Amino acid sequence: MSISTNPPLILASTSVYRRELLERLRIPFEVISPRVDETPLTGESTLDLALRLAYAKAKAVADQHPEAWVIGSDQVADLCGAAIGKPGNFERALAQLQLMRGATVTFQTALCLMKGDVQTTLNVPTEVTFRKLSDEALEAYLLAEEPYDCAGSAKSEGLGISLLESIKSEDPTALIGLPLIALTGLLHDAGFVIPSKSGK
Template identity: 50%
Template sequence: MLPIILASSSTYRRQLLERLKINFIATSPNIDETPLKNEQPQEMTKRLAINKAKALTHQYTDHLIIGSDEVACHNGKIMGKPHTFERAFQQLKDVSGKTITFYTGLALYNSKTQNLQVDCIPFHVHFRELSDAAIMRYLEIEKPFDCAGSIKAEGLGICFFRAMEGSDITSLMGLPLIRLVDMLENEHILIP
């Protein structure tokens, strides 16, 4: 069995992958995540997932490397990570009562055979009407400034949802485990 590398510095992705009870090493791929001009969100997340996985091939030449990237989209526009309280507040005000789509790109790269599997998993979130006070409390408690669309679904962010649609709730959290299990099985890694 080839050793598994998670090309990510995200604690959220690391915690998700730990659910599969497999041994892995998490390493930051350190890539440029700037969107390309006119790039669609689905294509961007796949490109970045591939780039993250392939960025580590010089260090890990005989491994299975997992890359993942997520964006939140509203009205066809990428929302991104807010990084500040003010931007997070505005993002949440903008999606109040509306539906946004999270796209999560996933790549599994076999650095020994150069076999690449890649996919993009969409997940739709329908938001409740959000009051300024609720948004302020949420931001003060959760501090989701490193989360796409300012939503930490594994925490209090779930309180803002009216409904969800998608094939894999873990895609909303940044690493689609259902699709990853399929990819790992294609590489003869059986889970559990």
């Protein structure tokens, strides 16, 4: 019985979280940095920002690798219409968590699969409600997990789950950074075999 061979695939991202998520599908892929300016446009909504950046990341790499399918993805946390970015350090992370305490934040996770002129871009939203925790609890979490490279300052796949009251989404992997349910469907449509007979 022949072993199926999937088309070339590239993840246009430097995110270790997206790489780890894509590895779950057990198909070969390459990782290339898209080098895209992620500055929001004036008046741009969080949804439009996420969709634009996912597309831009995919296109930046696809233009250089026309033989491959390229995955671009971006996530923007939205609190009452305002974007909540990656904090970068303890002080900004604490300020974010204090702001989101008891509130519901929508994480817009956009996905783009592209090859040449063929592309599909979509968004998988996730509604996250944060618990009303004390400053001491928030500080203890930040010191334990140091989630300073995560939009919203909480890793739901780790200790950050203790900060959350509820998560509402069609895809549990979207909140981590790459919606695998949607992506698997797009890859199937593009001719990928998942699971593949080789399992790699």
